[in-house]
Amino acid sequence: MRHSSDPQWDTQVINRDPEHYPFLLQLLGSQFLNRINHTAPVTLQALEGIAALGGQPEQVLLEALESSLARNELGSSAKAPQNSDYGLVCALAEAFKPDYPRFAFLLKAKGYYPTLADTNWEGLMNLAAEYKAMDLPDPEVVASMLRLLKGQGPMLQLPSNGWGVMVxxxxxxxRATQRGVDGYQPLQVELDALAIAVVDKDSNGKCLLKNQxxxxxxxxxxxxxxxxxxxxxxxxxxxxxxxxxLLARQAxxxxxxxxxxxxxxxxxxxxVSNAVKLEADGVSTHGFQICDPTELTAxxxxxxxxxxxxxxxxFKLAPLGQAHMFGDRExxxxxxxxxxxxxxxxxxHDPVARQAGYMNLMVALATVKVEYPEILKSSPERFDDLLDQLLPYADIPTVMERLTEASRPVLEDFIMRQHQAFHSLVSLQGQGRAFSSDLGI
Structure with missing residues (x-):
């Protein structure tokens, strides 16, 4: 048991004594002294250990960084972060940058603190700008930025700095694929997952229009x-x-x-119509794929x-568009x-893709008609007109197989009204509904 007369050491004061951090002091000087009292002791100790490795092969520094991250001494999992933690991380990274450019960037990317002050957010913006200036950064650099973005909800917007990092x-x-450089393609899966997150977070869902x-x-x-x-x-x-x-990959x-x-x-x-018009009018688009009719059609x-x-x-998310108040209007x-x-x-275009897309749309429309009838208010004849735009390009037997018990009557009734050639695909119940309708029952 401790008695009141026992000496009580202030470990915070001991841990913040500049003499305990000779390598940080030597490398950073006044930058270190200005931050020492506002940086968590665990961060100071971790960075001092890394600073002591100056002159060693880069792999040694990278291993020390990963070890500190694993012990939750740096980055998003660090214990009790303080306001100057990330500022000191960036200062040390800049000191290492002339001799270890890749390590310096990874130190800032992996040692990022997503909490506390706006200075950390500013640091993230600076990191994004530095990254976007790189022509072909190391795969680990790309991976570190993608992992960093995962936890940055505000950056996953269109348009935003985070979206710019993804682009x-x-x-x-x-670029790596074109140059035959290996090691980058596995990153595409992670990038695609982030792009899906961007689409899901978009406020009105018109991602392509914003890009255009x-x-x-x-x-x-x-x-x-x-x-x-x-x-x-x-x-x-x-x-x-x-x-x-990047957007088209998620289509x-x-x-x-x-x-x-x-x-x-x-x-x-x-x-597609605007892209065709631009091309026909000879308006220079400098080969922009966003304005290319073939790319947009795909x-x-x-x-x-x-x-x-x-x-x-x-299809059913708000806004639903104009309600169809008049049943006989197209x-x-x-x-x-x-x-x-x-x-x-x-x-x-690919006719196989057209058939597959149109069949899927046909199934979707039948489902909408049953589950969200307010979206397609119309007379049966006007709804038939809509399905008639798809029928010539669809494999109707396959479509019928994909319909649920609830949505199948939508297509059966359409066939019985308009397309005698497909009557054999209609169930006895469907045929019975049609005969009853004809008789006015």
Whole structure:
């Protein structure tokens, strides 16, 4: 038991004595002295241990860093972080940067503190800017930035600094592939998962439209500023094309166009139509993939091939669009699909993907009609018009097999009303409903 007369050592004072940190003091001088009293002792000790390894091979420093991270002395899992912890991490990294550039960056990326002051957030912005200036950073550098972004919810937005980091990562992976450099492709899975998180966090779901608007704004500025084709091409290859590719990779997982049925089909139609018009008018797009009709057409068909349940979910989210108050008026979705068909008929595309996408959309529409009837208020004849836009390109027997017990009557009733050639696919119950309807029963 301790008595009141026993000496009580202030371990905080002992741990903050500059004499205990000769290597940090030697490397950082006044920068260290200004931060020592505002940095957690465990962080001071960890950084002193790393500082003592100056002059050793880089691998030795990296092992010391990983050891400190594993002991929760640095980074997001550090014990009792204080306001100057990350500032000291960055100061030491800068001191090491001339001789160990890769290690210096990894120290800042892995030693990041996602808590406390705005200075840490500023440090993250600086780290992102430094990363985006790298042409082909080491795979571990890319991986460290992607892992860092996972915990930064505010950065996973379109557009944002974090999204810019992800786009640059896509450009790096593409660049490595083009140059035949190994070690980067496994990072694509992690990058795709982050992109899905961005789509899911987007406030109105119009990820593609935001990307198109950003690209079009750049083209307008380029024209006003008189940028050369070389300058525009550099910007395209570094930012806009990788951005489109990163989004397009997620098309079979998420609806990138909108969060309602009407808006989805409308934006699909207008996006491709505008791209065709730009190309026909000879307006210079400098090869922007975001404005390329073929690329956009592939994106449309990939989106229609999403998991059916996920596709239906994207169709029923608010806003639902205009309610159809007049049962005999043509559905706006029918006009959109008619336009999409006309565009597809004029643009090179994969007919197998078109069939798969249209069959999936047919199943989705039948499901919507049953589960969310307020989205497609219309007379049966006007709903038939909508399905007629899909039927010529779909394998109807396969579609019938994919329907649930609840949604199958939607397609059966459509077939009995409009398409005698497929009557054999209709169940006896479906045929009975049709005969009863004809008799007015």
């Amino acid at each position: 640059h990562s896509q450009a790096v992976i593409d 608007n950003k690209s079009n704004a750049f083209l307008s500025r380029a024209h006003v500023l008189g940028l050369s084709d070389v300058e525009v091409t550099q910007e395209r290859d570094a930012v806009h094309n990788p951005c489109f590719r 079979k997982q998420r609806n990138l166009f909108a969060q309602s049925l009407k808006e989805t089909l409308s934006l699909m139609s207008s996006s 994106l449309v068909l990939d989106t229609l091939q999403m998991d059916t349940e996920q596709l239906v979910r994207s 559905l706006g979705e029918t006009a959109d699909l008619r336009e999409i068909n006309a565009l597809l008929d004029s643009i090179e």
